Amino acid sequence: METLPLKPELMAQLAEYARRRRQDPAAALDDVLAAAIAWERHHYQDSVEGIRRGYADYQAGRTQPAEEVFEELRGKHGLPR
Numbered sequence: 001m002e003t004l005p006l007k008p009e010l011m012a013q014l015a016e017y018a019r020r021r022r023q024d025p026a027a028a029l030d031d032v033l034a035a036a037i038a039w040e041r042h043h044y045q046d047s048v049e050g051i052r053r054g055y056a057d058y059q060a061g062r063t064q065p066a067e068e069v070f071e072e073l074r075g076k077h078g079l080p081r
Contacts, residue, residue, distance in 0.1 A: 018028035057063060
C-alpha cells in the first residue's frame with residue numbers, strides 16, 4: 001500500500017471527521033474519497049449530456065438568439081436594459 005502525504009491541518013480534520021463517525025481515519029478517508037469520486041463522475045456525466053443535448057438542439061435549429069433570451073429575462077424579472 002502506498003502512503004499518501006497529508007498536510008498536518010488536513011490530517012487533523014480527517015482525524016476529527018473519523019472520530020465523529022466512530023471510524024478509523026483510513027476508513028473515513030476511503031468513504032470520503034469514494035463519495036467525492038462518485039459526485040465528480042455524476043456531475044461530469046451530467047455536463048457531457050447537457051453539452052450533447054445543446055449541440056443537438058443547435059444542429060436541429062432549435063435555438064434562440066441570445067438577445068431575445070435576455071429580453072425575455074428582463075421582462076420576466078423586471079430588470080433594466
